[in-house]
Amino acid sequence: xxxxxxxxxxxxxxxxxxxxxxxxxxxxxxxxxxxxxxxxxxxxxxxxxxxxxxxxxxxxxxxxxxxxxxxxxxxxxxxxxxxxxxxxxxxxxxxxxxxxxxxxxxxxxxxxxx
Amino acid sequence: xxxxxxxxxxxxxxxxxxxxxxxxxxxxxxxxxxxxxxxxxxxxxxxxxxxxxxxxxxxxxxxxxxxxxxxxxxxxxxxxxxxxxxxxxxxxxxxxxxxxxxxxxxxxxxxxxx
Numbered sequence: 194x195x196x197x198x199x200x201x202x203x204x205x206x207x208x209x210x211x212x213x214x215x216x217x218x219x220x221x222x223x224x225x226x227x228x229x230x231x232x233x234x235x236x237x238x239x240x241x242x243x244x245x246x247x248x249x250x251x252x253x254x255x256x257x258x259x260x261x262x263x264x265x266x267x268x269x270x271x272x273x274x275x276x277x278x279x280x281x282x283x284x285x286x287x288x289x290x291x292x293x294x295x296x297x298x299x300x301x302x303x304x305x306x307x
Numbered sequence: 308x309x310x311x312x313x314x315x316x317x318x319x320x321x322x323x324x325x326x327x328x329x330x331x332x333x334x335x336x337x338x339x340x341x342x343x344x345x346x347x348x349x350x351x352x353x354x355x356x357x358x359x360x361x362x363x364x365x366x367x368x369x370x371x372x373x374x375x376x377x378x379x380x381x382x383x384x385x386x387x388x389x390x391x392x393x394x395x396x397x398x399x400x401x402x403x404x405x406x407x408x409x410x411x412x413x414x415x416x417x418x419x420x421x
Contacts, residue, residue, distance in 0.1 A: 293405075
């Protein structure tokens with residue numbers, strides 16, 4: 194799976210959009226971009242994933258650049274409960290990974306402030 | 308509500324005293340797995356199961372056992388716990404092991420072995 198690079202930490206004001214960037218310059222054609230988050234000591238929570246088109250769900254939007262070398266997760270109206278570590282990971286589509294293991298990097302620690 | 312549950316949430320035990328951490332999911336998922344999370348080491352997969360009676364080792368299986376007698380349950384067994392198994396444990400499940408299937412995580416079990 195391709196390596197990703199994220200800023201270590203970010204702040205966001207409550208009610209504003211939080212834009213979390215991720216670089217994945219070595220991504221290959223059959224790799225998806227996934228976002229998970231982990232609120233302190235809780236289980237990781239799936240947010241969204243995409244291949245090349247922008248995606249939106251009830252939690253967030255995912256914007257993937259045309260060359261797919263980077264992406265941005267957007268939380269449109271951040272709340273205090275969105276304070277968490279956000280992980281961007283790139284995974285090959287299909288079932289090549291026998292254990293379907295998720296591997297998180299360092300992630301971005303998002304602090305939403307009142 | 309679709310969920311993965313783990314019990315207990317917190318456990319303090321002593322070296323050598325056998326323990327079991329239960330995991331149950333109500334989504335009829337085929338795939339389940341166990342991870343441990345330690346500071347600086349991220350998530351590491353212990354064991355996984357692709358279906359009833361089908362289990363396999365992840366990256367760090369030593370000192371652990373699992374069983375999958377029913378689809379919904381995937382207990383983690385520590386026959387003789389040691390202090391290096393002090394960690395935060397997560398159970399996860401997904402519909403299958405296809406990478407695009409969302410993985411749902413339990414709330415975590417914080418284990419301390421004295």
